[in-house]
Amino acid sequence: MSGCPFLGRKHQLFTSKPSQAEEEDESQKGINKATKGGIVYGEYLQLDKVLNAQVLQSQQKGDKIHDEHLFIVTHQAYELWFKQILWELDSVRDLFIKKHVRDERNMLKVVSRIHRITMIFKLLVEQFAVLETMTALDFFDFREYLSPASGFQSLQFRLLEAKIGVADHLRVPYNRRHYRDNFHGQESETLLSSEQEPTLLQLVEKWLERTPGLENDGFNFWGKLQANIEEGLKMEKHKLEKMEDSEVKEDLLAELNKQTEIFTALFDPKRHEHLLSKGELRLSYKALQGALMINFYREEPRFQVPFQLLTALMEIDTLMTKWRYNHVCMVHRMIGSKAGTGGSSGYHYLRSTVSDRYKVFVDLFNLTKFLVPRSWVPKLNPSIHKFP
Amino acid sequence: MSGCPFLGRKLFTSKPSQAEEEDESQKGINKATKGGIVYGEYLQLDKVLNAQVLQSQQKGDKIHDEHLFIVTHQAYELWFKQILWELDSVRDLFIKKHVRDERNMLKVVSRIHRITMIFKLLVEQFAVLETMTALDFFDFREYLSPASGFQSLQFRLLEAKIGVADHLRVPYNRRHYRDNFHGQESETLLSSEQEPTLLQLVEKWLERTPGLENDGFNFWGKLQANIEEGLKMEKHKLEKMEDSEVKEDLLAELNKQTEIFTALFDPKRHEHLLSKGELRLSYKALQGALMINFYREEPRFQVPFQLLTALMEIDTLMTKWRYNHVCMVHRMIGSKAGTGGSSGYHYLRSTVSDRYKVFVDLFNLTKFLVPRSWVPKLNPSIHKLLWSECCFLKYFTLTLSLFQCHYTFRM
Numbered sequence: 001m002s003g004c005p006f007l008g009r010k011h012q013l014f015t016s017k018p019s020q021a022e023e024e025d026e027s028q029k030g031i032n033k034a035t036k037g038g039i040v041y042g043e044y045l046q047l048d049k050v051l052n053a054q055v056l057q058s059q060q061k062g063d064k065i066h067d068e069h070l071f072i073v074t075h076q077a078y079e080l081w082f083k084q085i086l087w088e089l090d091s092v093r094d095l096f097i098k099k100h101v102r103d104e105r106n107m108l109k110v111v112s113r114i115h116r117i118t119m120i121f122k123l124l125v126e127q128f129a130v131l132e133t134m135t136a137l138d139f140f141d142f143r144e145y146l147s148p149a150s151g152f153q154s155l156q157f158r159l160l161e162a163k164i165g166v167a168d169h170l171r172v173p174y175n176r177r178h179y180r181d182n183f184h185g186q187e188s189e190t191l192l193s194s195e196q197e198p199t200l201l202q203l204v205e206k207w208l209e210r211t212p213g214l215e216n217d218g219f220n221f222w223g224k225l226q227a228n229i230e231e232g233l234k235m236e237k238h239k240l241e242k243m244e245d246s247e248v249k250e251d252l253l254a255e256l257n258k259q260t261e262i263f264t265a266l267f268d269p270k271r272h273e274h275l276l277s278k279g280e281l282r283l284s285y286k287a288l289q290g291a292l293m294i295n296f297y298r299e300e301p302r303f304q305v306p307f308q309l310l311t312a313l314m315e316i317d318t319l320m321t322k323w324r325y326n327h328v329c330m331v332h333r334m335i336g337s338k339a340g341t342g343g344s345s346g347y348h349y350l351r352s353t354v355s356d357r358y359k360v361f362v363d364l365f366n367l368t369k370f371l372v373p374r375s376w377v378p379k380l381n382p383s384i385h386k387f388p
Numbered sequence: 389m390s391g392c393p394f395l396g397r398k399l400f401t402s403k404p405s406q407a408e409e410e411d412e413s414q415k416g417i418n419k420a421t422k423g424g425i426v427y428g429e430y431l432q433l434d435k436v437l438n439a440q441v442l443q444s445q446q447k448g449d450k451i452h453d454e455h456l457f458i459v460t461h462q463a464y465e466l467w468f469k470q471i472l473w474e475l476d477s478v479r480d481l482f483i484k485k486h487v488r489d490e491r492n493m494l495k496v497v498s499r500i501h502r503i504t505m506i507f508k509l510l511v512e513q514f515a516v517l518e519t520m521t522a523l524d525f526f527d528f529r530e531y532l533s534p535a536s537g538f539q540s541l542q543f544r545l546l547e548a549k550i551g552v553a554d555h556l557r558v559p560y561n562r563r564h565y566r567d568n569f570h571g572q573e574s575e576t577l578l579s580s581e582q583e584p585t586l587l588q589l590v591e592k593w594l595e596r597t598p599g600l601e602n603d604g605f606n607f608w609g610k611l612q613a614n615i616e617e618g619l620k621m622e623k624h625k626l627e628k629m630e631d632s633e634v635k636e637d638l639l640a641e642l643n644k645q646t647e648i649f650t651a652l653f654d655p656k657r658h659e660h661l662l663s664k665g666e667l668r669l670s671y672k673a674l675q676g677a678l679m680i681n682f683y684r685e686e687p688r689f690q691v692p693f694q695l696l697t698a699l700m701e702i703d704t705l706m707t708k709w710r711y712n713h714v715c716m717v718h719r720m721i722g723s724k725a726g727t728g729g730s731s732g733y734h735y736l737r738s739t740v741s742d743r744y745k746v747f748v749d750l751f752n753l754t755k756f757l758v759p760r761s762w763v764p765k766l767n768p769s770i771h772k773l774l775w776s777e778c779c780f781l782k783y784f785t786l787t788l789s790l791f792q793c794h795y796t797f798r799m
Contacts, residue, residue: 025559025738026731026734027558027560027731027734027735027737027738028558028559028560028731028735028738029560029731030560030564030725030726030729030730030731030735031564031729032538032563032564032567032568032728032729033533033534033536033727033728033729034534034536034538034539034567034568034728034729036534038533038534038535039443039532039534039535040534040535040539040568041535041536041537041538041539041540041568042539042540042541043535044443044458044532044535045439045458045461045462045465046439046440046441047462047465049435049436049438049439050435050436050439050462050465050466051465051466051469051542052435053431053432053435053436054432054469055432057425057430066477069470069473070470070473070474070502072430072431073466073467073469073470073473075431076431076433076436076466077463077466077467079431079433079436079437080436080437080459080462080463080466081459081463083437083440083459084455084456084459087455087456087459088456091452112519115519116456116516116519119515119516119519120516122515123509123512123513123515123516126509126512127509129505129508129509130502130505130506130509133498133501133502133505146425146430147419147424148419148420148422148424148425148426149424149425149426149427149429149430150419150420150427151427152418152420152427153420153426153427153428154427154428155428156437172413172414173411173414174413174414174415174416178416178417178418181418181420182418182420182426339416340416341419342418342419342420343416343417343418343419343420344416345412345413345414345415345416348412348413349413349414349416351413352411352413352414
């Protein structure tokens with residue numbers, strides 16, 4: 001085979017008999033410990049349970065439809081990850097409940113775990129793309145065998161909502177009316193407890209109220225902020241009034257008035273209480289102050305990780321609503337406007353849950369209304385203001 | 389509260405308004421109360437959600453992050469099961485000769501594509517486990533031994549059924565992987581290696597590509613003639629150039645190309661490399677693959693071309709999965725040995741290799757790309773491309789006559 005370009009080269013990589021060099025390669029050394037007793041992979045992960053839990057209803061009814069397997073596995077994967085999210089969530093709630101967060105060394109753990117929850121949610125949003133490889137036509141072939149099973153009966157999803165802090169009175173009517181009826185006995189107990197124990201929202205609220213710097217007889221952040229803002233707005237007004245009359249001047253003055261109204265409302269505790277009772281706000285007045293404090297002073301070493309926590313909490317809300325919306329889009333493609341297997345109106349019902357009603361930390365998002373120029377933020381003097 | 393900007397708007401009232409209650413989207417009943425299978429039973433959640441037992445907890449030293457470790461692996465295994473479900477159904481279509489009815493090709497391509505979508509998710513999934521620090525892993529790793537991913541049956545089944553060659557496995561892999569499985573599991577693994585692999589089935593299918601028949605279109609003969617002619621003309625052109633370094637380089641390049649094509653049309657050389665394991669597809673299958681590539685826009689070859697692309701995507705994603713795994717393991721345990729007994733990171737690193745690329749020959753087809761003008765012309769009125777035993781003559785004839793009309797019109 002003269003002229004063969006491969007003759008001279010020894011493709012050590014693809015020989016049916018291993019070469020000497022290969023056998024002596026350090027990376028290939030080792031034993032197989034599994035043969036020596038002790039727990040192996042399949043036992044450790046109880047795969048006998050996990051991998052024997054896929055029973056196609058279409059097959060049970062003598063009409064096996066291939067795609068039902070994907071449908072089942074996808075939902076089981078979602079429920080596995082819901083369990084993991086609950087594991088992280090409960091451990092964080094526990095740190096707050098047991099007052100362990102008063103030792104600030106635990107804040108790293110809190111933020112890491114909330115961040116981990118967001119990473120899982122990101123994956124769960126990506127996961128829809130896999131189920132979307134199923135066509136509406138294929139789904140139609142086995143959907144009849146599923147009734148009345150429906151995601152509406154997912155206990156873990158409700159636990160998740162409850163423990164994060166979704167407010168019962170803010171749930172959309174169909175949701176509020178029926179979601180408890182799905183659970184009986186032990187499951188019903190579990191759901192009830194989850195709604196009676198402190199939610200993440202409540203725990204974070206109490207933590208925010210304890211933010212150093214809010215004390216009236218201490219740094220008095222709120223009093224100072226109010227003074228600075230009033231002064232700042234006054235000076236802005238003088239500057240604008242000095243301008244020559246014009247349409248631009250009118251617009252700027254109107255804008256300034258709007259801003260002034262927003263800040264007047266901000267410093268009105270009675271108004272806050274009113275909106276809180278109506279459910280339009282979720283955090284207490286003091287907690288709101290704490291959140292603003294952490295935002296304005298986020299670069300202080302003491303507030304860096306707390307600031308990360310607030311960001312991660314908003315990320316949870318954002319990802320949950322993206323999850324809901326992705327779910328809605330897929331359902332629309334699969335069943336159009338048909339009713340759901342569980343009895344709801346299907347797509348229309350789900351669409352209604354993609355709403356700020358289900359945003360637990362909505363007040364953190366709305367803090368942007370109160371952003372001010374850096375110079376208006378009360379100055380910190382570390383030698384005087386020690387945050388214990 | 390005059391001047392309150394919120395006074396007029398009603399979005400969040402604790403008592404539902406009339407409008408809300410009558411909203412069509414909120415109508416409905418709760419069917420779950422009326423009997424029949426509910427969600428938790430349908431998905432056997434009593435099994436799936438009661439399978440998480442922390443070894444660290446069993447040994448009285450509960451480590452929080454072990455739960456993530458367990459759930460991540462269980463999710464991987466669930467998806468492996470799904471991939472095997474799709475893979476077996478495709479192999480079955482080939483084995484039962486159902487792919488000879490070209491209507492089944494859509495199903496084949498959709499399912500192979502679905503496998504790639506699952507793999508994409510599995511590659512993304514590492515990011516979740518990567519939220520665990522090496523420090524936290526260290527706290528419970530001792531309780532796991534000797535459990536190791538090396539003992540994953542489904543992963544081996546996956547490799548075997550796609551077509552990973554036993555003799556190409558790296559030594560530690562080849563030596564030890566069977567020892568992990570006994571009884572039923574061992575039987576299952578053995579069968580998977582004796583039944584036709586995806587590679588073998590695709591090979592046979594490629595060999596049946598219409599157009600390869602010597603007494604028919606004779607793609608290979610025509611291609612060889614065109615390429616020899618084309619190379620000859622290139623050489624003349626270059627030799628006419630003025631002597632220069634550029635000319636030398638171009639001539640050297642042309643020589644290399646010529647050698648590559650000489651090798652391509654040498655069946656004995658192909659057999660030789662096949663027996664050494666350097667090539668995986670038969671000579672005829674390779675011809676089929678080139679045919680599908682060159683004529684991918686023919687309606688008949690469009691979906692087959694998508695299949696070849698999807699098969700390469702599987703290889704690509706599997707190797708990305710292996711590499712992502714390697715990177716994570718390196719961060720978690722550095723150069724320590726694996727719990728299963730391998731050298732750990734170094735062993736895994738060695739499996740990120742073309743040895744494990746099943747459809748490697750499809751990737752290497754790019755060596756044989758030629759200018760479009762060198763590709764033998766198809767004349768549909770003469771060349772009826774019949775996939776052997778095709779039962780869709782009517783469909784094809786219709787397409788053919790449409791093509792003929794177009795062709796005639798253009799003439």
